[in-house]
Amino acid sequence: MCFLKNKHAWLAAPLLWLVGLTALLAVWACATPQWIELNFDQDGKSPVEIVTVALLFFQIGFLWLVPPIKPLRKRFFWAVVFSIISFIAICRQMDWHKLLITPSGLPGATRGTPFKMRFLTNTANPLSDRLVVLACFVIVIVVCVGALLYWLPRLLKGLFRLHPVCWSIGFIGGTTILVQFFDRAPSILRKDFGIHLTESTGALFTALEEGQELLLPLFAILAILQAHFIYNNDTPNPDLELHRSI
Numbered sequence: 001m002c003f004l005k006n007k008h009a010w011l012a013a014p015l016l017w018l019v020g021l022t023a024l025l026a027v028w029a030c031a032t033p034q035w036i037e038l039n040f041d042q043d044g045k046s047p048v049e050i051v052t053v054a055l056l057f058f059q060i061g062f063l064w065l066v067p068p069i070k071p072l073r074k075r076f077f078w079a080v081v082f083s084i085i086s087f088i089a090i091c092r093q094m095d096w097h098k099l100l101i102t103p104s105g106l107p108g109a110t111r112g113t114p115f116k117m118r119f120l121t122n123t124a125n126p127l128s129d130r131l132v133v134l135a136c137f138v139i140v141i142v143v144c145v146g147a148l149l150y151w152l153p154r155l156l157k158g159l160f161r162l163h164p165v166c167w168s169i170g171f172i173g174g175t176t177i178l179v180q181f182f183d184r185a186p187s188i189l190r191k192d193f194g195i196h197l198t199e200s201t202g203a204l205f206t207a208l209e210e211g212q213e214l215l216l217p218l219f220a221i222l223a224i225l226q227a228h229f230i231y232n233n234d235t236p237n238p239d240l241e242l243h244r245s246i
Helices: 009-030 033-040 047-065 074-094 096-100 117-121 127-160 164-193 199-231
Strands: none
Touching (some): 009 164, 009 199, 033 047, 033 199, 047 074, 074 096, 074 127, 127 164
């Protein structure tokens, strides 16, 4: 805990990512592809996915118990926004959003996940379903993109100033990109280039996708704790005092 309060606290997120990545590679090297598939990816039912969802729920409660925002009028507003973003992540992880739409089976209707732009533009899909998908898109864009645009200038400034919270949030963004890469790469390689991954390589991609998803709420919890130490600490800390202005 003392490490999170000194001038090197910005290293917490990089170290957490390195430890997590090392652990994932070690598991992949020691386990069979079947074991990795069973414990990492079962459509939301594997141990790793269950732990990820549990951490996301914990993340919501944690940001209310350990406020990351200064005690101003906006504290409640941003706690609600961050809670909604966390709940959106839970819905995505558990595929709860897909329960909103039942495949119509109509001729020409979009198959697969309805939460894609082509579902909205395909007039063969029922209008009511398209309105539900549109509403979900609007909520996600307004909440997630709105919050990102509001905090982005401070985030970029903080990265260059080694602000601990900014680095933790930065690793959320960077790790999310890596998760999407390992999620989509096998399908793109197969469909566009005719390249089929070996069983071992496929297991590696699964471990790196689902394993790094588990790191995302850990980064968020770390950022909440770091922000609390900086902005809501009654005892002045010279090592963190310079970050209060960001």
